[in-house]
Amino acid sequence: MSKVLSKLPYEVQTEPVTPLSVLSLDGEVVNPDEMPELTDDQLKEIMYRMVFTRTWDDRAVNLGRQGRLGFYAPVSGQEAAMIGSEYALNKDDFICPGYRDIPQLVWHGLPLYQAFLYSRGHQHGGQIPEDVHVLMPQIIIGAQILHATGVAMAFKKKNEKRVAITYTGDGGSSEGDFYEGMNFAGAFKLPVIYVVQNNGYAITTPYAKQTAALSVAHKALAAGIKGVQVDGMDVLAVIKAVRDAAERGRNGEGATLIELLTYRYRAHSMADDTTKYRTKDEEAEWAPKDPLIRFGKYLESKGLWSEEDTARVKEEAKATVNEQIKKAEAVEKMTVEGLIDSMFETTPQHLEEQKADFQ
Amino acid sequence: MAQMNMKEAIRDAMRVELKRDTNVLLFGEDVGKVGGVFRATEGLQAEFGEDRVFDTPLAESAIGGLAVGMGIQGFRPIAEIQFVGFIYEAMDQMFIQAARMRYRSGGRYNSPIVFRTPFGGGVKAAELHTDSLEGLAVQTPGIKVVIPSNPYDAKGLLISAIRDNDPVFFMEHLNLYHAFRAEVPEGEYTVEIGKANVVREGSDVTIIAYGLMVHTAVKAADELEKQGIKAEVIDLRSLVPLDIDTIVASIQKTNRAIVVQEAQKTSGVAAEVIAQINEKAILHLEAPVLRVAGPDTVYPFAQVEDAWLPSVARISAAVQKVLDF
Numbered sequence: 001m002s003k004v005l006s007k008l009p010y011e012v013q014t015e016p017v018t019p020l021s022v023l024s025l026d027g028e029v030v031n032p033d034e035m036p037e038l039t040d041d042q043l044k045e046i047m048y049r050m051v052f053t054r055t056w057d058d059r060a061v062n063l064g065r066q067g068r069l070g071f072y073a074p075v076s077g078q079e080a081a082m083i084g085s086e087y088a089l090n091k092d093d094f095i096c097p098g099y100r101d102i103p104q105l106v107w108h109g110l111p112l113y114q115a116f117l118y119s120r121g122h123q124h125g126g127q128i129p130e131d132v133h134v135l136m137p138q139i140i141i142g143a144q145i146l147h148a149t150g151v152a153m154a155f156k157k158k159n160e161k162r163v164a165i166t167y168t169g170d171g172g173s174s175e176g177d178f179y180e181g182m183n184f185a186g187a188f189k190l191p192v193i194y195v196v197q198n199n200g201y202a203i204t205t206p207y208a209k210q211t212a213a214l215s216v217a218h219k220a221l222a223a224g225i226k227g228v229q230v231d232g233m234d235v236l237a238v239i240k241a242v243r244d245a246a247e248r249g250r251n252g253e254g255a256t257l258i259e260l261l262t263y264r265y266r267a268h269s270m271a272d273d274t275t276k277y278r279t280k281d282e283e284a285e286w287a288p289k290d291p292l293i294r295f296g297k298y299l300e301s302k303g304l305w306s307e308e309d310t311a312r313v314k315e316e317a318k319a320t321v322n323e324q325i326k327k328a329e330a331v332e333k334m335t336v337e338g339l340i341d342s343m344f345e346t347t348p349q350h351l352e353e354q355k356a357d358f359q
Numbered sequence: 360m361a362q363m364n365m366k367e368a369i370r371d372a373m374r375v376e377l378k379r380d381t382n383v384l385l386f387g388e389d390v391g392k393v394g395g396v397f398r399a400t401e402g403l404q405a406e407f408g409e410d411r412v413f414d415t416p417l418a419e420s421a422i423g424g425l426a427v428g429m430g431i432q433g434f435r436p437i438a439e440i441q442f443v444g445f446i447y448e449a450m451d452q453m454f455i456q457a458a459r460m461r462y463r464s465g466g467r468y469n470s471p472i473v474f475r476t477p478f479g480g481g482v483k484a485a486e487l488h489t490d491s492l493e494g495l496a497v498q499t500p501g502i503k504v505v506i507p508s509n510p511y512d513a514k515g516l517l518i519s520a521i522r523d524n525d526p527v528f529f530m531e532h533l534n535l536y537h538a539f540r541a542e543v544p545e546g547e548y549t550v551e552i553g554k555a556n557v558v559r560e561g562s563d564v565t566i567i568a569y570g571l572m573v574h575t576a577v578k579a580a581d582e583l584e585k586q587g588i589k590a591e592v593i594d595l596r597s598l599v600p601l602d603i604d605t606i607v608a609s610i611q612k613t614n615r616a617i618v619v620q621e622a623q624k625t626s627g628v629a630a631e632v633i634a635q636i637n638e639k640a641i642l643h644l645e646a647p648v649l650r651v652a653g654p655d656t657v658y659p660f661a662q663v664e665d666a667w668l669p670s671v672a673r674i675s676a677a678v679q680k681v682l683d684f
Contacts, residue, residue, distance in 0.1 A: 143452065
């Protein structure tokens, strides 16, 4: 950081922040005051979901290579950020995801085969069941931030004690929509949580080239909303931060920006090569922070988890993925006629005529 | 029946719908207390309260995205984009997010939103306040595009747009807001989106137009009549869906047509209308269908605006050309 040469009385100053952690790398509770209230069964459920998701991610990458999935953005490394943040919500809270945020949708209720259908380019992937409160993944970086803002305004106007949560990456925090959304949320005091999963890279561009801000979390200051930075490899810290933000939203205290410091082990998508922009040293630095190892150690110390449990969940996940991909593959393919009919509530004449060309 | 100008008719449509359905909301920059920079929403906040009619921070993309988010939660937003040139800032939310919500969710969600924006030349406004950007919307699958030319249609079409479960891009010509008054019924009525209007009957040539150009076309038809030429004038009223049947029926009668648009000539609405005429009525044509449009330049600064815009003289000349073919 550059040396501050002078500090004028009217110059806005900020200080660096220390990210919230609950667990040490060895799985010991280092910050008991911030420990979220969770029963043993809940702790085991969180671990179950993280192991399941890691296994599903491994399988999904393989399915992608086999051509059985379409666009897929790997998630390994980000399980604490994704699963912890979803786990902190109520079922009727609403998720507006970015393209990588499939695990949150699935753990919020979207059937896994529909997530696979979405990846395979089938509309039924986006036909979210009525009682599942999510949007399908967003491709335009940052657009979902505004949708969550609108959903949150709807909750506020209807006096519903619900919050909207939206996800983007460190790259997404450079988008105009990110600022516009947070600014609206500040001005209207909306119950919305903006989660930035800062995994260090916007595809290949490193965080250092993304912004000169002290942190992503600092960007909340300009919008007049609360900003916090969290160790995104520590699932307990993530749960604590999101629960607090949700409570604030429900209590009418407005929006929160949560920066989760995390890491994706694999490439941005199936197409880029991490060796061109990352170093072995960097990967080695992140490896011991692995959310599964760290949280696993904590659970093992409490006698709640074992290697056998991990092996069992992996097998269960593999079987579920196999069954769900087969279910996705069995769904009747989309047709151009069906596509045309999905443009408007009632298909207008010109589209009826175009449809006839495909029958 | 009341006498209203187009702006009052548009305001009355919003009043009727805000009153009828509590899910209808109106928001945008400066729409609240002051009633918008053109006063199109004047009095609505006082009548319906700040919860229903409210000012937003100055950010067009967020206005569009707010509408999308509220739309999927059951509200029916009327989102005002203050000037047409600012739609570029909101294009992702209007033309990508709102317009494809039904498609990408396989029908699970929709976008029951009206995006209102003033547009249209001849008023010597600042740069990027008046351009005819309807072609951008027309090229976007999943959004309806409506442009009224008179107070009666404006109210009926806007009520239809607000009740429509698909997004509607509703463009209001600046030069028509105060141009004239006409009889407008009190209370509710609708004008169907997707139906053109034959505003003047004729047998020699069809002039197809929309927005302010309908009036320029009628003036041209008046001039042509003095020379014994009977021009039929069609007001498209909506560009998506386009009422090609009314156009074809007219051409079957007149065998000649021109299309008038304020927008730049290339690849615009007129080009599309002519393409559809070729597909459906080419054997009824006695001459090529001509376009009268702005040249392919940036929309001009005020000094040449009047010369740039299609005029009665240019329309009459085009009619003469198709008659002399």
